[in-house]
Amino acid sequence: MAYEPVLTKFVGQPDSFTLAAYLRDQQGYEGLKKALALQPSDVIEQVKASGLRGRGGAGFPTGMKWQFVQKDTPKAKYICCNADESEPGTFKDHVLMERNPHLLIEGCAIACYAIGAKTAYIYIRGEFYHVQEHLEAAIAEAYAGGFLGKNIFGTGFDCDVYVHRGAGAYEAGEETALIESLEGKRAQPRLKPPFPAVAGLYQSPTAVNNVETLCNVPLIIKNGPEWFAAMGPEKNGGPKLYCISGHVKRPGVYEASMHTTLRELIFGEQFAQGMANGRSFKAVIPGGSSVPVLLEHQLDAPASFDGVQKAGSLLGSAGLIVLDDTTCMVWLAMNLLHFYRHESCGKCTPCREGGDWLYKLLQRVERGEGQPKDIDLLFGVASNIAGKTLCAFGDAAATPVLTTLKVFREEYEAHVREGRCTLPAEWRGRHAAHAHAH
Amino acid sequence: MSFHPEMEYAPAKFHRSERKLADVGEPFAFTPENQKTFDEIVTRYPPEQRKSAILYALYLAQRQQGYLTANAMAHVAQQIRCTTAEVEDVVSYYTMFYTKPVGKYVLNVCRTLSCALLGAERVTEELSARLGIKPGETDPTGTFTLIEAECLGACDRAPVVMVNDDWHERLRPEDCAAFIDDLAARGPAAFTGCHLKKEAK
Numbered sequence: 001m002a003y004e005p006v007l008t009k010f011v012g013q014p015d016s017f018t019l020a021a022y023l024r025d026q027q028g029y030e031g032l033k034k035a036l037a038l039q040p041s042d043v044i045e046q047v048k049a050s051g052l053r054g055r056g057g058a059g060f061p062t063g064m065k066w067q068f069v070q071k072d073t074p075k076a077k078y079i080c081c082n083a084d085e086s087e088p089g090t091f092k093d094h095v096l097m098e099r100n101p102h103l104l105i106e107g108c109a110i111a112c113y114a115i116g117a118k119t120a121y122i123y124i125r126g127e128f129y130h131v132q133e134h135l136e137a138a139i140a141e142a143y144a145g146g147f148l149g150k151n152i153f154g155t156g157f158d159c160d161v162y163v164h165r166g167a168g169a170y171e172a173g174e175e176t177a178l179i180e181s182l183e184g185k186r187a188q189p190r191l192k193p194p195f196p197a198v199a200g201l202y203q204s205p206t207a208v209n210n211v212e213t214l215c216n217v218p219l220i221i222k223n224g225p226e227w228f229a230a231m232g233p234e235k236n237g238g239p240k241l242y243c244i245s246g247h248v249k250r251p252g253v254y255e256a257s258m259h260t261t262l263r264e265l266i267f268g269e270q271f272a273q274g275m276a277n278g279r280s281f282k283a284v285i286p287g288g289s290s291v292p293v294l295l296e297h298q299l300d301a302p303a304s305f306d307g308v309q310k311a312g313s314l315l316g317s318a319g320l321i322v323l324d325d326t327t328c329m330v331w332l333a334m335n336l337l338h339f340y341r342h343e344s345c346g347k348c349t350p351c352r353e354g355g356d357w358l359y360k361l362l363q364r365v366e367r368g369e370g371q372p373k374d375i376d377l378l379f380g381v382a383s384n385i386a387g388k389t390l391c392a393f394g395d396a397a398a399t400p401v402l403t404t405l406k407v408f409r410e411e412y413e414a415h416v417r418e419g420r421c422t423l424p425a426e427w428r429g430r431h432a433a434h435a436h437a438h
Numbered sequence: 439m440s441f442h443p444e445m446e447y448a449p450a451k452f453h454r455s456e457r458k459l460a461d462v463g464e465p466f467a468f469t470p471e472n473q474k475t476f477d478e479i480v481t482r483y484p485p486e487q488r489k490s491a492i493l494y495a496l497y498l499a500q501r502q503q504g505y506l507t508a509n510a511m512a513h514v515a516q517q518i519r520c521t522t523a524e525v526e527d528v529v530s531y532y533t534m535f536y537t538k539p540v541g542k543y544v545l546n547v548c549r550t551l552s553c554a555l556l557g558a559e560r561v562t563e564e565l566s567a568r569l570g571i572k573p574g575e576t577d578p579t580g581t582f583t584l585i586e587a588e589c590l591g592a593c594d595r596a597p598v599v600m601v602n603d604d605w606h607e608r609l610r611p612e613d614c615a616a617f618i619d620d621l622a623a624r625g626p627a628a629f630t631g632c633h634l635k636k637e638a639k
């Protein structure tokens with residue numbers, strides 16, 4: 001059964017980002033029209049019935065998140081669209097915003113209506129300036145077309161959508177840190193509770209939703225929750241975007257149902273087409289850099305939230321980083337810990353200091369100066385970060401170390417025993433001669 | 439004393455909590471045009487939440503002057519109606535604000551996993567060799583600044599370099615020297631740009 005894309009069907013067309021093309025090809029803003037004819041609570045019911053789960057990483061049911069947003073309050077309410085897209089290996093929201101921005105704008109407007117908000121802020125990472133220009137042009141078109149602004153379709157519903165540019169901070173993707181950053185502060189998370197649904201942006205009830213999540217909303221309203229749910233396995237319905245990068249022939253963003261297996265995504269003709277340069281497969285990190293690695297025998301799991309979890313990892317942001325046999329796993333952990341140590345917001349000690357310790361230990365082992373006890377020390381430090389921090393960043397930072405230690409412990413031992421990386425020198429040719437400096 | 443018997447506290451050299459003091463710089467005020475843009479942007483937020491516009495104000499100041507001085511930060515504080523300490527706090531946290539002069543082209547080379555798997559470490563090395571500077575430095579002519587950045591969100595086009603607000607994709611180590619020469623000769627025409635945006639044209 002061939003899969004028919006719905007989020008990205010038209011992205012290849014030269015004018016796909018214009019309002020005219022959106023109205024022509026995708027029944028643009030029909031979902032908003034339909035939603036405005038319903039009660040807000042019915043919109044939430046439909047999203048709940050569809051089973052839509054958040055595409056930002058945690059897979060939390062979106063309808064439920066909206067239902068939690070406090071209703072009886074005189075305060076303004078807000079939708080914050082999370083377009084921070086900073087998880088290493090993730091680049092799907094980028095395509096949606098660049099090539100199908102009106103779908104997101106329509107999703108923002110419906111979300112506002114559902115929770116009783118009048119304003120949505122799209123928090124976009126600072127590095128996506130070229131994307132932001134596109135998105136802002138699309139928003140201006142939507143205002144001019146009467147799809148945003150005052151009294152939309154004569155229903156009395158007002159809605160404003162604004163883009164807010166970040167300035168380089170991975171942690172701004174965490175929902176409460178995003179809110180802090182939007183308020184003009186450092187992107188450092190808040191202690192929960194209270195949850196954003198009660199006290200979010202400006203201490204008002206707020207829902208934070210990922211770009212891809214919001215893009216699914218107009219489709220649900222237009223085509224019905226049953227249509228959406230039937231697209232994938234139970235509780236894993238709807239279309240899904242997969243980002244495939246690393247050592248594959250055809251890296252890119254692919255849309256598929258969550259029936260698709262990891263093996264199909266990596267090796268399938270219509271997907272990444274297998275390993276590049278005639279090398280063989282070593283492992284995959286299936287959900288952005290923060291999740292455990294999976295091996296060849298685990299690839300038959302469906303690439304769904306539940307399927308990947310059953311296989312021992314997490315779908316996360318659906319960023320598959322594919323590794324071939326030339327990859328040194330100690331080097332890999334060191335590369336990722338450089339990221340985590342740099343991006344830690346610094347608020348809690350285990351994450352701020354522990355990340356730096358892990359990085360230094362990994363450097364030592366990778367350089368061939370490690371002691372046997374360093375392996376246990378790595379495990380000890382990582383275990384004392386995971387689960388002991390304010391936000392999920394701590395677990396994310398510990399994972400690359402814990403998972404490579406668990407699955408590839410012999411590579412660590414070989415580094416310590418031989419006093420060097422034991423992979424053939426020519427495989428390491430692509431690394432800097434002094435990849436270790438810093 | 440450290441919490442860990444075997445590990446030292448970080449010197450906070452690398453970290454976001456490091457305090458970066460900026461030069462005082464020339465007297466600074468927004469150009470009338472930037473003032474107008476800023477006044478428009480502020481209306482996107484509730485009237486009592488001017489501070490939400492701080493990142494925007496900093497971008498405007500940075501674009502006007504190339505980098506942020508203490509005077510520029512003081513001006514932003516005045517615009518936002520907050521203290522200069524609050525502005526410094528924000529500036530020191532986010533990586534896209536520069537507190538030192540930067541070159542005409544700021545090269546942010548992605549060094550995170552997907553790019554590193556395809557040779558990003560060597561890209562930095564080759565660029566560094568061609569320019570004769572280390573990451574974090576600006577060349578003596580003030581044309582190029584080299585910076586190592588973390589994942590830029592275009593990992594399928596690895597290795598990626600952000601050049602000012604635009605992108606150059608799939609920069610292979612062996613093409614780095616030619617890329618620099620091309621950039622010096624032709625300016626922005628030398629970047630590939632973002633492939634998604636190019637397909638649109």
Ligand SMILES: Cc1cc2nc3c(=O)[nH]c(=O)nc-3n(C[C@H](O)[C@H](O)[C@H](O)COP(=O)(O)O)c2cc1C
Nearest residue numbers: 054055056082084085086173174175209210213392
């Ligand atoms: C450290 C950290 C970084 C995150 N980065 C992102 C991000 O870049 N984009 C995103 O959509 N969600 C990110 N999240 C998840 C958000 O906190 C939040 O769960 C998500 O935006 C909710 O949207 P959803 O329910 O639509 O998935 C991050 C979470 C953590 C802990």
Ligand code: SF4
Nearest residue numbers: 345347348351389391
């Ligand atoms: S876990 Fe790390 S990123 Fe999260 S709040 Fe603590 S220090 Fe900040």
Ligand code: FES
Nearest residue numbers: 548553590592593
């Ligand atoms: S790892 Fe370089 S862009 Fe993502």
